[in-house]
Amino acid sequence: IASTQPSTNWHLKDNARDHHTSKFSSEELIVRRGQAFTVTFNGTQQPEQNITFIAETGPKPSALAKTQATFGISSTVSKENWSAVLQSASSSSVSVSISSPPNAIIGRYRLSVQSTASGSSSPASLGTFVLLFNPWSSDDDVFLLNKAECEEYVLEEFGIIFAGNKNRINGFGWNFGQFQGDILNICLSMLDRSLNHRQDPATDVSHRNDPKYLGRVLSAMVNANDDQGVLLGNWSGTYEGGKDPSSWTGSGEILQNWKKSGYRPVRYGQCWVFAAVLTTVLRCLGIPTRMVTNFSSAHDADANLRVDEFYDAEGNHLERGADSVWNFHVWNESWFTRSDLGPSYNGWQVLDATPQEESGGIYQCGPTSRKAVKEGEVDLDYDCAFVFAEVNADCMYWNYEPTTGKKTLIFSKSTEIGQLISTKAVGRDDRVDVTNDYKYEEGSKTEREIFKKARKKLGLEDKFDPTAPTPREVDQKPDISGKFKVDGPLQVGQDLSLVLVLTNLQSDAKTVHANMTAWSTLYTRKPVGEIWKDSIDVTLSPKEEKQFPIKIPYTGYQQQLTADNMIQVTALCHVEGGIQVLVQRDITLDNPAIDIQVLGEAKVNKELDVEVVFANPIDVEVMDCVLQVQGNDLLRGILEIDLPPLKASEKSSAKFKLTPFETGPKHLLVNFSCDKFAHVKAFKMVNVTD
Numbered sequence: 001i002a003s004t005q006p007s008t009n010w011h012l013k014d015n016a017r018d019h020h021t022s023k024f025s026s027e028e029l030i031v032r033r034g035q036a037f038t039v040t041f042n043g044t045q046q047p048e049q050n051i052t053f054i055a056e057t058g059p060k061p062s063a064l065a066k067t068q069a070t071f072g073i074s075s076t077v078s079k080e081n082w083s084a085v086l087q088s089a090s091s092s093s094v095s096v097s098i099s100s101p102p103n104a105i106i107g108r109y110r111l112s113v114q115s116t117a118s119g120s121s122s123p124a125s126l127g128t129f130v131l132l133f134n135p136w137s138s139d140d141d142v143f144l145l146n147k148a149e150c151e152e153y154v155l156e157e158f159g160i161i162f163a164g165n166k167n168r169i170n171g172f173g174w175n176f177g178q179f180q181g182d183i184l185n186i187c188l189s190m191l192d193r194s195l196n197h198r199q200d201p202a203t204d205v206s207h208r209n210d211p212k213y214l215g216r217v218l219s220a221m222v223n224a225n226d227d228q229g230v231l232l233g234n235w236s237g238t239y240e241g242g243k244d245p246s247s248w249t250g251s252g253e254i255l256q257n258w259k260k261s262g263y264r265p266v267r268y269g270q271c272w273v274f275a276a277v278l279t280t281v282l283r284c285l286g287i288p289t290r291m292v293t294n295f296s297s298a299h300d301a302d303a304n305l306r307v308d309e310f311y312d313a314e315g316n317h318l319e320r321g322a323d324s325v326w327n328f329h330v331w332n333e334s335w336f337t338r339s340d341l342g343p344s345y346n347g348w349q350v351l352d353a354t355p356q357e358e359s360g361g362i363y364q365c366g367p368t369s370r371k372a373v374k375e376g377e378v379d380l381d382y383d384c385a386f387v388f389a390e391v392n393a394d395c396m397y398w399n400y401e402p403t404t405g406k407k408t409l410i411f412s413k414s415t416e417i418g419q420l421i422s423t424k425a426v427g428r429d430d431r432v433d434v435t436n437d438y439k440y441e442e443g444s445k446t447e448r449e450i451f452k453k454a455r456k457k458l459g460l461e462d463k464f465d466p467t468a469p470t471p472r473e474v475d476q477k478p479d480i481s482g483k484f485k486v487d488g489p490l491q492v493g494q495d496l497s498l499v500l501v502l503t504n505l506q507s508d509a510k511t512v513h514a515n516m517t518a519w520s521t522l523y524t525r526k527p528v529g530e531i532w533k534d535s536i537d538v539t540l541s542p543k544e545e546k547q548f549p550i551k552i553p554y555t556g557y558q559q560q561l562t563a564d565n566m567i568q569v570t571a572l573c574h575v576e577g578g579i580q581v582l583v584q585r586d587i588t589l590d591n592p593a594i595d596i597q598v599l600g601e602a603k604v605n606k607e608l609d610v611e612v613v614f615a616n617p618i619d620v621e622v623m624d625c626v627l628q629v630q631g632n633d634l635l636r637g638i639l640e641i642d643l644p645p646l647k648a649s650e651k652s653s654a655k656f657k658l659t660p661f662e663t664g665p666k667h668l669l670v671n672f673s674c675d676k677f678a679h680v681k682a683f684k685m686v687n688v689t690d
Contacts, residue, residue, distance in 0.1 A: 032134035034102030043094035058205030102139035133286030153288035173683030175250030220364035222353035224265030231269035242267020297329035300389035315572035391418030482583035504540035529560035633662035
């Protein structure tokens with residue numbers, strides 16, 4: 001072989017087709033481990049006798065660390081090592097089929113070839129290629145038997161994120177975009193910017209064959225805490241100096257902004273944004289990954305499997321203590337084996353990139369075996385106790401008197417936390433409920449036994465907890481019950497109509513004084529601003545039910561509402577001679593609808609007209625109207641259209657053209673904003689044909 005640079009034919013199209021990497025738009029070869037790929041280069045007539053290949057990755061390649069492989073031409077493929085099998089040879093070129101072992105380190109490799117015939121000539125570089133995880137290979141740790149699941153959890157670039165609250169779930173679209181532009185390079189540079197890599201690059205690279213390791217490292221890198229990672233979290237309700245987390249519609253813009261700014265954290269993220277970016281990165285690297293939403297999700301800061309909520313006498317929800325219950329929380333599940341725990345813990349593993357609690361000294365969470373969570377094995381790696389609490393903690397509601405510091409238990413509930421755990425269906429835009437994969441039926445004997453087992457493993461059963469309610473407090477029975485009923489549309493721009501229903505459970509009359517408040521909140525139920533308060537005095541005859549209509553006008557809440565569109569309504573009922581009763585409801589208001597019309601048939605490389613219609617539902621003019629549109633394979637980048645102000649009840653129509661450049665089912669995502677409505681989202685499936 002001449003020591004000049006050989007010209008290499010990487011057979012990009014054929015290799016990409018065989019390796020399920022055709023969606024990457026790259027001039028570089030991208031292949032999956034444990035599977036052969038073909039390379040042709042200028043060479044000699046008798047290659048099998050006298051050439052050696054060297055594949056190496058990372059800053060200090062070594063055979064011992066498995067970051068360097070040296071192999072000659074053999075007649076068969078090796079399962080344990082790198083190997084090359086001769087395809088054909090002519091006077092000027094050699095074609096070989098190169099295979100990596102199914103547990104090879106992933107990342108960018110340099111491939112060179114050395115002739116042993118002409119003495120010790122230095123190796124000639126053939127170029128670089130990228131090696132990824134291979135869920136289609138049965139020997140890979142990430143192997144997924146069901147091909148439709150491989151398509152969804154690795155190759156699908158569109159997702160649906162479920163949000164809202166347990167009474168009213170809504171889903172919005174997201175563009176993962178893992179195969180677009182420079183995303184693969186950004187994902188690889190994310191690994192090189194991790195704390196582990198900075199501390200010991202060679203050791204870090206040598207662990208990159210292990211999805212457990214990479215999942216944990218990336219759960220830390222997606223948040224900015226500790227390591228100048230991708231996204232800075234902000235749960236304050238004000239987002240100066242950055243973008244409101246609700247404004248993002250895809251991961252691509254976030255990852256590209258991170259790189260463009262010289263890897264400075266992008267402002268701002270909240271849980272679904274962290275989870276969506278982690279989905280993009282893991283799918284890009286070939287680890288099957290999906291997003292999961294847990295409704296009424298506990299953040300148990302003091303690891304006692306209990307979350308405490310405090311209310312003052314007026315019924316205001318107090319920010320006291322570090323525990324909280326979020327209306328929803330979004331994390332990830334990734335599919336891989338758990339050689340560290342044993343085969344019964346293989347399968348879906350929870351990873352959470354939202355910075356909530358430190359684990360091992362930094363903000364990272366997982367991988368937690370979902371099976372371990374269901375069985376209450378809270379002592380197993382990693383962070384199982386935290387995830388167990390998110391779906392299972394008991395909820396205690398306290399009345400707190402700020403002047404004296406006295407707290408009184410109002411009631412406790414063991415069935416509140418972890419409801420309607422949701423993920424997108426495979427191959428369809430529907431919601432699938434996976435609650436039963438996280439816990440046994442709520443309130444069943446098994447579920448309570450598992451909860452006791454978890455408490456025992458954490459040493460909570462034996463030691464006295466002075467902050468816990470006494471059995472007498474827990475067993476108190478209220479004299480009345482109450483609930484808020486919705487009486488009318490839950491729409492931003494409309495008045496909010498509710499009914500407080502109070503029922504006397506006893507056979508003697510009861511006098512009740514109820515303090516009622518309504519606050520706008522973030523989705524974490526952090527109070528943002530009071531929008532309404534009132535109080536009533538009522539006498540309930542024996543077993544009587546009374547209804548009290550409540551109307552909160554749009555003008556009363558409009559100023560305080562955040563992009564989360566959430567309001568918490570509370571009535572703290574002081575019952576004469578009995579215990580207090582707390583009635584509360586979290587309300588999510590729907591944004592006005594956007595209608596997307598695709599005019600005509602979508603054909604590849606043919607111009608297509610799209611119309612987006614938005615009707616102003618309120619009786620004042622809305623200004624600063626902007627429409628953002630994106631969709632992989634339909635248009636490049638993000639299209640931004642400024643629209644004129646819209647008078648009361650007026651309709652706005654935006655028409656634009658796009659030219660699809662790939663066939664198949666594609667998703668168009670739109671995001672409309674104005675001064676009165678933030679980030680009204682919609683998506684439409686567009687089937688592109690030849």
